[in-house]
Amino acid sequence: MTEVRGAPAPTEEQIDQMLQRLADAFSRQRRSPILHSPSEQGLDYEDVTFPSGDGVPLEGWFIPAAGSNKLIIANHPLGFNRSGMPTHLEPWRSEWAPSGNGFEVDFVPDYKILHDAGYNVLAYDLRNHGHSGDANGGITSSGIFEARDVAGSLSHARGRQNVHVPTFLYQVRDDVLTHPSDVQTMFGNIPVAEKKLQWIEGTTARWNGYLEFQRRPEPMLEWFAKYMS
Numbered sequence: 760m761t762e763v764r765g766a767p768a769p770t771e772e773q774i775d776q777m778l779q780r781l782a783d784a785f786s787r788q789r790r791s792p793i794l795h796s797p798s799e800q801g802l803d804y805e806d807v808t809f810p811s812g813d814g815v816p817l818e819g820w821f822i823p824a825a826g827s828n829k830l831i832i833a834n835h836p837l838g839f840n841r842s843g844m845p846t847h848l849e850p851w852r853s854e855w856a857p858s859g860n861g862f863e864v865d866f867v868p869d870y871k872i873l874h875d876a877g878y879n880v881l882a883y884d885l886r887n888h889g890h891s892g893d894a895n896g897g898i899t900s901s902g903i904f905e906a907r908d909v910a911g912s913l914s915h916a917r918g919r920q921n922v923h924v925p926t927f928l929y930q931v932r933d934d935v936l937t938h939p940s941d942v943q944t945m946f947g948n949i950p951v952a953e954k955k956l957q958w959i960e961g962t963t964a965r966w967n968g969y970l971e972f973q974r975r976p977e978p979m980l981e982w983f984a985k986y987m988s
Contacts, residue, residue, distance in 0.1 A: 788838040788899045791851060793889055795842040797822050800871040811886060811894075812910035818890040819883025819912075821919075824874050829987045830919065831873050832912050833882040835866065836969060837899050840889030841882040842866055846966065858935055859964040868973040876980050878987075879919075883912055925953035925986045927979055931968040932958040953986060 797804040797820055805821040819841055835841055846855045847863040855861055870880045884891040885908045887899055895904050913924075926949050930942045939958075946956045957978060959968050972979055 787897055788887060789851070789854070790888060791838065791840055791844055793840055793842045793884075794845055795865050795867045797867055797870060800867050802867075802871060802874055807881070807883070807915070809883075809915040810911055812907035812914070813894075815886045815894040815908065815911075816892040817883050817886070817908055817911055819881060820870075822870055822874055822880040822882070824877055824879050827877050827879055829877060829983075830879045830881060830916055831983065832909075832916055833866065833870065833880060834909060834912070835882075835885065835888070837885070837901065837905070838888075839864065839866075839969075840884045842889075844966075844969075855966075860966040862966060864966050864969045866969075872973060872976045872980075873983075876976075876983070878983065881912060881916055883908075923986060924951065925982070926951055927955050927957070927982045929957040929959055929968060929971055929979075931962055931965055932960055933963045934965045934968070935963050936965055955982060 802822050805823070807819050807821045809817055809819075811817055833841065836844075838844065843864040843866045844851065845863055846852055846861055852861045866882070870882060873880050885905050886892060886894040887897055891908075899905070928942075928946055928949075930937070930939075932939055943956070946954065959971055
């Protein structure tokens with residue numbers, strides 16, 4: 760009989776090094792290239808630049824829907840940019856494949872779905888991402904600094920039309936990088952009455968959450984139609 764041995768348990772030093780790499784990865788995100796364009800989906804668009812709430816220059820796309828006064832602002836996850844994330848390519852694949860996320864996310868099909876449903880779209884890069892400006896020493900903050908970019912996008916949007924902000928949150932329930940109770944607490948703390956949380960089942964890959972809209976757009980389109988009719 761052949762004895763099968765598992766991998767040796769990591770040492771405390773190796774665990775400390777792994778945790779440090781993880782912390783560094785979240786605090787200093789590697790800029791990912793913008794590999795896609797709205798033109799790939801046959802969409803007209805305008806390159807736009809506007810300041811964040813604290814003056815950081817942000818770059819993005821405005822994708823018009825003819826005759827519409829409805830606007831969707833598309834914010835991307837940390838480490839991504841307005842076009843998505845090239846996790847099918849190195850070095851991003853090696854960084855994310857161990858968590859089950861070694862495949863590309865392309866957001867441009869999302870914008871096509873929204874456009875065809877009658878929505879203008881503003882998609883932009885957060886600070887320290889994509890083509891937007893450097894800020895805060897290159898450190899990302901999981902929302903503390905980036906909230907100023909969201910405020911800047913709202914100010915820019917209000918220059919085009921009135922803005923209303925209901926909140927639809929969807930999340931991979933078994934995401935290996937989060938815990939459902941944390942997500943539920945975050946959702947409960949969103950200070951608006953018009954909000955909804957939808958769980959994505961049957962996967963542990965966070966990236967599947969980012970692709971959920973283009974795979975099953977109906978729930979979110981119904982949500983938008985409810986508040987933007």
